[in-house]
Amino acid sequence: MNAVDRLPAGGTGRRPRADARRNVERLVTAAHAAVAEVGVDVTAHEIARRAGVGIGTFYRRLPSREALLEAVLAELLDEMASVARRAMDDPDPWRGFTDFATAYVQLRAASCGVNDALGGECGLALDPQLARMREYVRLLVAHAHGAGVLRPDVPWEDVAFVLASVTTSTRTVGLRAGADQWWRNLRIVLDGLHAAPGR
Known part of the structure; x- marks a missing residue:
C-alpha cells in the first residue's frame, strides 16, 4: 500500500x-x-x-x-520487506541474502529517516513494520546458515547490527567518504560473513 x-x-x-x-x-x-x-x-x-x-x-x-511520516516510512519499510520476501525465494541462498543486504544498506544510505525508523526510537508508530523486518532478517540468516553459506558463528542479531554499521559518517580521520562508500563497506562485510571468504 x-x-x-x-x-x-x-x-x-x-x-x-x-x-x-x-x-x-x-x-x-x-x-x-x-x-x-x-x-x-x-x-x-x-x-x-x-x-x-x-x-x-x-x-x-x-x-x-x-501521520504523514508514519505513512511514508511504513511504505519504505514495506518495500524492504518485499525485497526480503523475494530474497527468501531465490534458489541461491547466498545471492538472496546479498541482494537483500545490498537493498537494505542502500536504503539506509539514501534515507536519514529510514535510519531513524530502523533505530526504533523515532517516536512513530512503526512497530509492525519493524517486527516484520526483524523476522525477515532472522529467516534470511537461518536460510543462509542452513545452506552452509553464512558463517555459523554469526547469529541473526549480529547480522542486523553489522548491516546497520555499513553506512558510516561522511568523514573520518580527515577523509571524505565517496557516494559509493556504503557499497565498498558492504563488500568487505559480506566477505567476512560468507562461510567461504574470498568467493
Whole structure:
C-alpha cells in the first residue's frame, strides 16, 4: 500500500476532490524527499514548503505531521520487506541474502529517516513494520546458515547490527567518504560473513 492510501480519510469520510488528492500526493512526495535528507525531525512547514502548499493546506489535508511520516516510512519499510520476501525465494541462498543486504544498506544510505525508523526510537508508530523486518532478517540468516553459506558463528542479531554499521559518517580521520562508500563497506562485510571468504 502506498503512503497516500495509508493516510486516514478526511473527517467527512467522502472521497476527496481531485485537487485535494493532488495536494496530498504532493505532500507525500515532498515528505519522501524531506525524510530522506533531514530525517524524522523534519517539520510540517518544511514539507509544505517543498510541496508548494501552505501550512493550512497541510493540516486541512492531513491529520498530523506524524501521520504523514508514519505513512511514508511504513511504505519504505514495506518495500524492504518485499525485497526480503523475494530474497527468501531465490534458489541461491547466498545471492538472496546479498541482494537483500545490498537493498537494505542502500536504503539506509539514501534515507536519514529510514535510519531513524530502523533505530526504533523515532517516536512513530512503526512497530509492525519493524517486527516484520526483524523476522525477515532472522529467516534470511537461518536460510543462509542452513545452506552452509553464512558463517555459523554469526547469529541473526549480529547480522542486523553489522548491516546497520555499513553506512558510516561522511568523514573520518580527515577523509571524505565517496557516494559509493556504503557499497565498498558492504563488500568487505559480506566477505567476512560468507562461510567461504574470498568467493
